[in-house]
Amino acid sequence: MFRHVVCLQWVPGTPADRHDAVVAALRTLPARIPEIRSYTVGSDAHVNSGNHDVVVVADFDDVAGYIVYRDHPDHQAVIAEHIKPILAARAAVQHEL
Amino acid sequence: MFRHVVCLQWVPGTPADRHDAVVAALRTLPARIPEIRSYTVGSDAHVNSGNHDVVVVADFDDVAGYIVYRDHPDHQAVIAEHIKPILAARAAVQHEL
Numbered sequence: 457m458f459r460h461v462v463c464l465q466w467v468p469g470t471p472a473d474r475h476d477a478v479v480a481a482l483r484t485l486p487a488r489i490p491e492i493r494s495y496t497v498g499s500d501a502h503v504n505s506g507n508h509d510v511v512v513v514a515d516f517d518d519v520a521g522y523i524v525y526r527d528h529p530d531h532q533a534v535i536a537e538h539i540k541p542i543l544a545a546r547a548a549v550q551h552e553l
Numbered sequence: 554m555f556r557h558v559v560c561l562q563w564v565p566g567t568p569a570d571r572h573d574a575v576v577a578a579l580r581t582l583p584a585r586i587p588e589i590r591s592y593t594v595g596s597d598a599h600v601n602s603g604n605h606d607v608v609v610v611a612d613f614d615d616v617a618g619y620i621v622y623r624d625h626p627d628h629q630a631v632i633a634e635h636i637k638p639i640l641a642a643r644a645a646v647q648h649e650l
Contacts, residue, residue, distance in 0.1 A: 458598075459593070459595060459608075459610075461558060461560065461595075461608045461610065463558065463560055463644040463645065463646050465644070496556070496650065498556060498558075498646060498647075498648025498649070498650065499648055500646045500647060500648060501555075501616065501647045501648050501649060503616060503619070503620075503647050504623075504645065504647065506645075507644075507645050507646055507647070508644045508645065508646050509646070510646065511556075511558045511646035511648065513556075513558065513610055519598065519600060522600070523600075526601075545644070547560040547562070547604075547605045547642070547644030548560070548601065548603075548604050548605065549560050549595060549597045549604055549605050549606070549607065549608035550595075550597060550598045550600050550601065550604070551595025551596055551597060551598050551608065552595070552598060553593065553595065
């Protein structure tokens with residue numbers, strides 16, 4: 457298996473509905489991209505301060521499956537329309553699982 | 554379930570053995586902290602540029618289990634001895650799973 461993890465942090469003052477729109481849009485992707493084997497999208501629980509706002513943990517059979525997801529037009533549309541306009545910081549790691 | 558995700562990035566020039574020591578030290582924690590239900594530590598595969606270097610995805614029964622892990626002396630020792638000396642950036646999210 458091959459895992460992709462990304463943490464996203466929004467610009468200060470981002471309204472909750474913009475956050476919710478990102479989460480909802482990301483959650484449409486497993487139904488559209490069959491290479492996704494497991495996909496969780498979580499909103500930070502505010503247990504700690506200084507956290508990012510959203511995390512995605514996505515598992516694929518192999519790196520090729522991840523690349524299909526990364527470059528998929530539906531994924532790129534979510535990034536362009538929902539994520540980039542409110543993105544302040546991003547941290548990602550991909551690794552063999 | 555309750556999930557903790559953290560991405561860590563090292564200062565430029567960090568030797569590989571310091572990275573490997575972090576990964577090895579983190580992987581000792583599930584045997585020491587029974588509240589951990591699932592624990593993966595991954596080193597970035599260098600598929601993309603600009604990534605962080607390590608990611609931990611840890612699952613617990615609930616937020617209380619995560620807090621035990623967060624504050625556990627063995628975890629804090631790994632952070633103090635292995636992580637903090639080479640840490641450039643950190644991104645974390647905790648969320649209900």
